[in-house]
Amino acid sequence: MPDSETLPAPKPEAWRLKPAFDARIILVCLLASFALAFSAQRLDLGRLFTDVGAFLMASVGLSEASSIGEGMSGLANGMIPMVFDEQTPVEYVDDLDMRLARPFARLEQATTQETVLDPETLEIVTRQTETSVLVEPLGYLFLVLIKMLETVEIAIWATLFALVASLPLSVLCARNYAPHVLVYGAARTFVAFLRSVPELISALFLVLAFGFGAIPGIVALALHSIGFLAKFFAEDIESADVRSQEAVAVTGAGPFAVLRLAVLPQVLPSFTALTLYILDRNVRMATVIGLVGAGGIGQELKGRFDMFQYDRVATLLLVIFLTVLLLDFLAARIRRVLI
Amino acid sequence: MSLAAELTGAAASRMSRRLLGAGPAEPAQRGRLLGCEQLAKAYGGGPPALDNVSFSMDKPQFTVLLGSSGSGKTTLLRSIAGLVSLDAGQIEVAGTALTRESLPSVRRCIGMVHQEFGLADRLTAAQNVMAGAAAGLSWSRLIFQAYPRDVRQRACELLAEVGLTELQANRKARDLSGGQRQRVGIARALIGAPQLFLADEPVANLDPQTACGILALLREAVTAHGAGVLCSLHQTDLACQFADRIIGLKAGRLVFDGPPADLTPDVIAALFAKPGEAAVPAPVAA
Numbered sequence: 001m002p003d004s005e006t007l008p009a010p011k012p013e014a015w016r017l018k019p020a021f022d023a024r025i026i027l028v029c030l031l032a033s034f035a036l037a038f039s040a041q042r043l044d045l046g047r048l049f050t051d052v053g054a055f056l057m058a059s060v061g062l063s064e065a066s067s068i069g070e071g072m073s074g075l076a077n078g079m080i081p082m083v084f085d086e087q088t089p090v091e092y093v094d095d096l097d098m099r100l101a102r103p104f105a106r107l108e109q110a111t112t113q114e115t116v117l118d119p120e121t122l123e124i125v126t127r128q129t130e131t132s133v134l135v136e137p138l139g140y141l142f143l144v145l146i147k148m149l150e151t152v153e154i155a156i157w158a159t160l161f162a163l164v165a166s167l168p169l170s171v172l173c174a175r176n177y178a179p180h181v182l183v184y185g186a187a188r189t190f191v192a193f194l195r196s197v198p199e200l201i202s203a204l205f206l207v208l209a210f211g212f213g214a215i216p217g218i219v220a221l222a223l224h225s226i227g228f229l230a231k232f233f234a235e236d237i238e239s240a241d242v243r244s245q246e247a248v249a250v251t252g253a254g255p256f257a258v259l260r261l262a263v264l265p266q267v268l269p270s271f272t273a274l275t276l277y278i279l280d281r282n283v284r285m286a287t288v289i290g291l292v293g294a295g296g297i298g299q300e301l302k303g304r305f306d307m308f309q310y311d312r313v314a315t316l317l318l319v320i321f322l323t324v325l326l327l328d329f330l331a332a333r334i335r336r337v338l339i
Numbered sequence: 340m341s342l343a344a345e346l347t348g349a350a351a352s353r354m355s356r357r358l359l360g361a362g363p364a365e366p367a368q369r370g371r372l373l374g375c376e377q378l379a380k381a382y383g384g385g386p387p388a389l390d391n392v393s394f395s396m397d398k399p400q401f402t403v404l405l406g407s408s409g410s411g412k413t414t415l416l417r418s419i420a421g422l423v424s425l426d427a428g429q430i431e432v433a434g435t436a437l438t439r440e441s442l443p444s445v446r447r448c449i450g451m452v453h454q455e456f457g458l459a460d461r462l463t464a465a466q467n468v469m470a471g472a473a474a475g476l477s478w479s480r481l482i483f484q485a486y487p488r489d490v491r492q493r494a495c496e497l498l499a500e501v502g503l504t505e506l507q508a509n510r511k512a513r514d515l516s517g518g519q520r521q522r523v524g525i526a527r528a529l530i531g532a533p534q535l536f537l538a539d540e541p542v543a544n545l546d547p548q549t550a551c552g553i554l555a556l557l558r559e560a561v562t563a564h565g566a567g568v569l570c571s572l573h574q575t576d577l578a579c580q581f582a583d584r585i586i587g588l589k590a591g592r593l594v595f596d597g598p599p600a601d602l603t604p605d606v607i608a609a610l611f612a613k614p615g616e617a618a619v620p621a622p623v624a625a
Contacts, residue, residue, distance in 0.1 A: 247457030247524070248470050250420045251531050252446035257473035260481045261466075265459040 078310030082318065086139025090132040105136045140312065144297065144319045151296035152323065154217045155282035161218070162225030163275055169226065170233030177237060177255055187230075194227030203289040217294030221282050232274050236267040272338050276331040283327055287320055371431055372396045372567040373419065373535055378428035380414055380591075388414040389425070390591040396535075396567050401558055403578040404571040405595070405602075406588035407611050412571035415588070416539045419569070420451050433534045447474055450528030450566070454540035456520040460513035464503060464523045467512055468494040471527035490530070497526040501556055518549035525556055529564060536560045538570035542577070550574075554581045575607050 040046070054066035090107065110133045118125050136142075171177050173191055178184035199220045206216035237259075244262040253261075290298015297316060304312040373396040380389040388411045396402055404412045417423040419430055421442045430437040433448045450471070458467045472490045473481060480486065486494075498508045501522040512520060521541055528536060538557055542550035558581055560566045572578050578585055579599040587595030587602075587610045595606055 243453055243455050243457040244459050246420075246422055247451065247453060247527070248473060250422070250446055250449060250451040250537075251471045251527075252443050252449075252474040253470075253476075254443075254474070256478060257470075257476065257481050261462070261470040261473055261484075262459055265461040268461065 075310060078308070079314035081311065082314045083309075083311040084138055084141040084315060086136045086143070088134045088136075090134055093134055104138065105134060108133050108135050140315060141319075144300065144316055147297040147300050148319050148323050150214060151286045151290065151298070152283055152327075154214050154294075154296050155221065155279060155286045157218045158221030158225060158282050158286070159275065159279045161222040162229055162278065165222070166226045166229035166233055169230040170237060171259065173230050173234035174237040177259065191227050191230045191234075194223050195231065196227070197224065199224045199285050199289050200292060203294040204292045207293045212293045212295070212299075214295035217286060217289050217296060220289055220294060221285060224285075225278050225282060229274060229278060233267070233271060236270045236274075237263055240266045269338070273335060276335060280324070280327055280331055284324060372399065372433060373569065374429070374431035375415075375419070376429040376431075378415065378418065378430070379426045380411075380418065380423065381426060387411075387591040389418070389428075392428070392588070392591070392593045394586060394593060394596060396569065399561050399565050399567045400583040401561050401568045401570070401581060402584045402586060403582035404569065404586050404588055405573070405575065405578050405610065406571075407573060409590075410588040411591040412588055413539055414591075416451075416537045416569065416571055419535075420449055420537055421446060443474070447531060448534045449537060450531055450533030450535070450560075451537040452521065452524040452528050452539070452541050454543045456512075456517075456524045458512040458520055458523060458527075461511060463509050463511055464515060464519075465491075465494050465498060465508040467523050468498060468526045468530055471530040474531070493530055494526070497529050498523070500529075500559075501526045502552075517545050518552065521545065521549075521553050522556065525553070525560070529560065532564070533566050536566045536568040536570075538568065540571050540573070542572070542574075550577060551580075557581070575602070575611075578602075 051066065051068055054063060055068040057063040058066040058069050087108075087110075110131055112129050112131060114127045114129065115124060116127055117123070169187060169191065172179075172183055172187035175184060178187065202223055203216055203220035206220050210216040210219065240263045244266065245258050248258045248262045249255075286296050287298045287301070290296040290300070291302045293299060297320060301313065301316045304310075304316065375395065376393050378389045378392040379387060381387045390411075392411070392415060404415060406412050414423055418425050419432065419437070421437060432445045435441050435445050435448075437445050459470065462470070466484060469484070469486045469490055472486065472493070476486070495505075495508065503519060503522060503526075507515065507519060512523060515523065524541075536557065541557065542553050545553060554570075554577060557568050557570055561568050561583075570582075579602060582599050585595065585597065585599055585602055586593060587606065589610055595602070595610060
């Protein structure tokens with residue numbers, strides 16, 4: 001710069017250094033805290049603190065029962081013990097064949113007491129009936145595991161479809177490889193739209209279109225995942241190191257060759273990590289979208305919750321938690337092998 | 340203009356060629372190996388990176404671009420490879436004028452190696468070399484990196500020529516040493532049988548002994564492959580040792596052009612002097 005050469009340089013003691021915090025940052029922080037205070041007032045956030053405080057006081061015996069404590073203990077009483085077995089009265093079972101029954105299944109005699117109104121005497125009497133019950137000790141757990149497997153399958157298919165669709169889409173969304181600025185804009189808008197629709201909402205509509213079952217779940221999850229993967233793939237492509245791209249481009253190769261031979265080897269670890277994260281996330285979301293009838297364990301969860309069978313809900317939650325934990329572990333292993 | 344836009348531009352021109360039904364790039368007529376006329380380039384209103392630079396290379400020779408950092412060496416090399424768009428001036432490679440339309444065919448006459456090697460770290464050395472022959476391959480071959488037999492054969496020959504073993508050829512680029520990587524880069528540039536070989540500070544990141552080995556290989560590109568080499572350096576001793584001809588650049592201007600014997604200490608001092616410390620010597624006629 002010619003200017004810096006003609007002007008005398010200031011002495012070090014006269015230098016002015018940029019402050020770490022300037023007035024603008026302080027102003028922004030002040031405005032943000034005002035906005036948050038207003039919002040807290042609107043949402044009655046004070047109740048959060050009073051309720052939690054009351055719960056803490058009650059739990060150490062400083063005060064009477066709190067509303068949170070009552071709700072939680074009611075739920076915990078309903079959940080424990082968990083239910084792993086299935087007991088079906090024999091008359092509800094078609095073609096009972098013990099050889100085909102689940103492992104450890106056995107028949108038990110159970111006496112059930114019924115309180116009924118005797119139509120002749122018009123008195124309420126207690127009647128005891130002997131019924132034969134098919135007891136499957138792990139029957140319900142088995143059913144839950146089948147549902148969980150279906151949920152994982154939904155997530156895997158959704159991730160696979162999303163991966164296949166978002167690879168080409170991400171190229172259109174990358175500023176440096178989109179064939180035209182309009183294509184880039186359209187692709188970005190489309191991807192943002194896909195990302196902006198929550199899976200739960202799209203599943204709600206897709207259940208109307210495809211009917212109950214796994215298919216609306218797969219489509220809903222895939223659409224949202226495309227929106228996520230295409231955006232992040234595109235950002236990886238944009239920020240990939242240009243030197244190896246130039247090196248391939250200088251040989252006269254077209255953009256596809258550059259993408260395959262220079263960009264893809266660079267971004268592959270990141271793509272793998274993103275896809276595994278999406279798979280992990282899709283397993284969790286697949287349980288949620290089951291709530292609106294899109295298949296899998298969520299459908300079972302919603303049914304049991306609505307019937308207040310919290311002991312079965314507890315089993316379901318345990319299986320979901322263990323599955324997510326297992327997948328997390330597996331994803332970490334796969335990532336270590338691939339990268 | 341960014342690389343991205345340049346790449347897309349190349350793509351667009353390729354596509355339009357295909358749409359117009361034009362055949363494959365016609366072989367370049369044998370003319371001047373490289374002609375640069377009145378090149379000018381300034382980045383974003385700053386001082387000129389290239390200021391009225393003209394020279395030509397008529398026969399295969401080892402030409403060194405000598406100058407300090409920021410003298411415009413990289414800009415010159417990148418503009419010849421079509422990676423930088425010029426503000427003014429004409430470039431001619433192997434008898435073909437460099438334009439948007441001719442860029443893909445011109446690039447097939449060019450091989451280039453970079454200071455940072457520009458290898459794909461996760462591909463093997465051999466895959467990196469074969470990537471230099473990717474132009475004109477079908478999508479399916481590219482996706483599976485299924486190169487034709489002759490390309491594979493040639494890659495092995497070139498890797499052996501630059502001094503790598505079969506074991507190293509199958510090693511990932513990131514597991515190779517700096518010198519080995521630059522050898523892979525040279526093999527990749529040679530696989531397209533270039534008439535013009537551009538090298539942008541090929542030895543800047545290497546120790547002196549390795550640097551001599553790499554420059555000797557580049558000399559071989561002239562003697563064994565008949566390519567003209569344009570190599571930027573900032574080490575005067577290496578330039579004098581290897582070059583047939585030296586072009587001195589200072590602040591984007593061509594200030595010296597002649598054989599290494601003419602590079603006197605005075606010229607070197609002027610070439611590397613900071614602005615304002617010494618008068619810029621008058622341009623030397625070619």
